Amino acid sequence: MAAQQSLPNTQAPLDVYGGDEVSALVLDAGYCHTRAGFAGEDVPKSVLPSFYGSLKTSNPDSTTTTYREIFGDECLYPRADFEVKNYMSRSESVVEDWDAATKLWEHMLISRLQPDRESPPIIRSSAKEGTADGEGDVAMEDVEVQEKPLAENPLLMTEAPWNSGKAREKAIEIAMENWGCPAFWMTRTPVCAAFAAGKASALVIDVGGANTSVTAIHDGMILKRSIQKSQIGGLWLSQQIRTMWDNNEPKVNVVPYFMIENKTPVDAGAPAQARLRKYPFEITSSYRAYEEERLLTEFKESVVEVWRGPGRYLNPGNEELVKTQPGRVFEMPDGWNQMWREQRYRVSEGMWDENAALPNPDGNAKAQTIPEMIKACLNAVDVDLRPNLLGNVVVTGGTSLLNGFNDRLNNELMAMHPGMKIKLHAAGLTTERRFGAWIGGSILASLGTFHQMWISRKEYEENGVGIVEKRCK
Amino acid sequence: MYECISAFNDLKLAKKYKYIIFKLSDDNREIVVEEASAEKDWEVFRQKLISATAKTKSGAVTKGPRYAVYDFEYGLASGEGLRNKITFIAWSPDDAGVMPKMIYASSKEGLKRSLNGIGYELQANDPDDIEYDTVLKTVSKGLAG
Numbered sequence: 001m002a003a004q005q006s007l008p009n010t011q012a013p014l015d016v017y018g019g020d021e022v023s024a025l026v027l028d029a030g031y032c033h034t035r036a037g038f039a040g041e042d043v044p045k046s047v048l049p050s051f052y053g054s055l056k057t058s059n060p061d062s063t064t065t066t067y068r069e070i071f072g073d074e075c076l077y078p079r080a081d082f083e084v085k086n087y088m089s090r091s092e093s094v095v096e097d098w099d100a101a102t103k104l105w106e107h108m109l110i111s112r113l114q115p116d117r118e119s120p121p122i123i124r125s126s127a128k129e130g131t132a133d134g135e136g137d138v139a140m141e142d143v144e145v146q147e148k149p150l151a152e153n154p155l156l157m158t159e160a161p162w163n164s165g166k167a168r169e170k171a172i173e174i175a176m177e178n179w180g181c182p183a184f185w186m187t188r189t190p191v192c193a194a195f196a197a198g199k200a201s202a203l204v205i206d207v208g209g210a211n212t213s214v215t216a217i218h219d220g221m222i223l224k225r226s227i228q229k230s231q232i233g234g235l236w237l238s239q240q241i242r243t244m245w246d247n248n249e250p251k252v253n254v255v256p257y258f259m260i261e262n263k264t265p266v267d268a269g270a271p272a273q274a275r276l277r278k279y280p281f282e283i284t285s286s287y288r289a290y291e292e293e294r295l296l297t298e299f300k301e302s303v304v305e306v307w308r309g310p311g312r313y314l315n316p317g318n319e320e321l322v323k324t325q326p327g328r329v330f331e332m333p334d335g336w337n338q339m340w341r342e343q344r345y346r347v348s349e350g351m352w353d354e355n356a357a358l359p360n361p362d363g364n365a366k367a368q369t370i371p372e373m374i375k376a377c378l379n380a381v382d383v384d385l386r387p388n389l390l391g392n393v394v395v396t397g398g399t400s401l402l403n404g405f406n407d408r409l410n411n412e413l414m415a416m417h418p419g420m421k422i423k424l425h426a427a428g429l430t431t432e433r434r435f436g437a438w439i440g441g442s443i444l445a446s447l448g449t450f451h452q453m454w455i456s457r458k459e460y461e462e463n464g465v466g467i468v469e470k471r472c473k
Numbered sequence: 474m475y476e477c478i479s480a481f482n483d484l485k486l487a488k489k490y491k492y493i494i495f496k497l498s499d500d501n502r503e504i505v506v507e508e509a510s511a512e513k514d515w516e517v518f519r520q521k522l523i524s525a526t527a528k529t530k531s532g533a534v535t536k537g538p539r540y541a542v543y544d545f546e547y548g549l550a551s552g553e554g555l556r557n558k559i560t561f562i563a564w565s566p567d568d569a570g571v572m573p574k575m576i577y578a579s580s581k582e583g584l585k586r587s588l589n590g591i592g593y594e595l596q597a598n599d600p601d602d603i604e605y606d607t608v609l610k611t612v613s614k615g616l617a618g
Binding site: 196201392425427 | 500501502530538563565566567569571572573574575576577578579580581582583596598599602
């Protein structure tokens with residue numbers, strides 16, 4: 001498989017999956033990351049932050065300033081006049097800035113996935129100009145004057161279940177008009193996740209970066225009224241950690257890696273001894289926030305844990321029990337370090353217990369907890385379907401990888417529905433959990449039987465953008 | 474597909490079979506009958522599902538999903554006689570590969586729609602889900618004796 005993947009697209013044997021379409025592309029956009037790759041592969045070849053850089057450049061010949069977008073994590077480093085933006089909407093996890101979205105997607109689907117293709121000259125020249133200031137990745141402009149870049153690649157995109165009709169039409173329009181895709185399809189992320197778990201009916205709990213959703217799927221169809229969405233996800237958890245750090249004694253100083261020039265190891269709790277790096281320009285707050293978020297991600301991965309239950313963490317006795325257990329040490333970039341013991345359970349408890357959520361400076365700490373979402377979701381579906389859904393709970397999304405998450409979820413479900421058969425299905429591989437929807441889309445798009453499903457260019461030309469609402473139900 | 478429908482009709486109308494197991498052809502392009510049998514023992518049928526395999530892209534053999542139709546027969550606890558219910562089973566073991574699971578889950582509707590007269594549908598993901606007693610209870614809605 002690996003050998004086949006490295007072949008340029010044009011030479012790749014087309015008959016690997018019994019004549020299935022292997023040149024199809026799959027794109028899965030989320031608030032934190034955007035994933036793109038070839039259908040039929042196990043993991044997305046390109047995973048980039050949905051955050052991108054916007055560089056202010058003044059034209060030498062005039063007083064006007066222009067902004068240039070740059071994409072990819074490797075170009076998000078400290079630089080002058082540099083803002084970090086995101087093209088998705090944080091509260092909805094749907095596209096907000098279509099211009100940036102199109103550019104980022106083009107960057108991934110064209111420059112990253114198909115570097116071997118004959119690039120139109122215009123790209124080369126802008127690439128050269130980019131290298132001059134140490135920039136490998138540049139936004140591509142004027143692609144349209146060339147031959148349409150994806151004329152040979154059907155495109156499958158995933159979307160949030162609450163995505164608007166307008167947004168879907170916009171997506172097919174970009175794929176067909178800008179990129180010249182021969183075929184297009186849109187599928188909803190929870191359906192992909194359920195299918196990838198081998199289930200046509202399931203209760204899908206997707207704990208992502210900006211949002212967590214709970215959706216009931218019956219026979220491969222989303223039950224629209226059951227969709228629940230809440231801010232409780234990775235970023236919400238980050239906010240909780242910040243509050244905890246602020247209230248810590250001493251207050252934790254959040255200094256991201258890029259600001260540290262060197263550091264000396266210090267004992268736990270001792271003040272940091274580090275020299276800060278100086279930059280001859282101002283670091284924007286958006287860039288700093290992005291870097292702090294990366295630090296928080298590390299903390300989440302290595303320290304934070306979910307109280308496994310049974311019962312809530314704040315129930316009497318639990319905290320005392322945890323205090324007797326070994327904690328975990330986390331060292332900040334500046335060398336300051338501390339042992340975290342009961343606090344590491346405390347920060348994630350708000351996902352389950354509304355009263356445990358730490359106050360949030362934004363004032364939106366009150367978010368629907370996961371048990372509440374499940375309850376609301378089940379209440380919106382037919383009573384007869386509920387046992388089947390509880391027996392087929394699919395857990396996906398990167399934030400569900402928190403230690404202890406599944407145990408707690410199982411305990412909460414059992415407490416909510418005593419006597420019912422409850423079965424969780426969560427992929428063991430972290431990649432399958434992080435890229436669950438992408439992988440589902442990848443398999444779907446690679447199936448020979450899927451051929452008849454694609455919305456073809458001809459259909460699009462006959463019916464216009466409205467076709468996507470009619471076909472992708 | 475035609476073969477699947479005619480086998481199903483033999484089960485439904487002619488009562489020729491007790492169960493039919495369907496699978497996807499090796500090129501994943503169509504659904505074919507793997508086995509149609511008059512064997513009455515549920516356990517034989519169950520073991521057939523449990524031992525079903527599928528090939529991954531790289532050619533390795535793993536547990537595999539299947540579709541099956543079983544002509545379930547049970548007596549009512551109230552003593553009102555025997556009932557038959559043709560049960561459709563979507564068998565997808567959790568330890569099968571993602572690829573076959575995805576293919577089977579997404580192709581199920583096609584098969585189900587062409588088989589007329591299914592009384593009950595069951596989604597099963599591990600051997601416990603297809604224990605005779607469990608299935609009987611759900612299929613009969615607790616009315617079996």
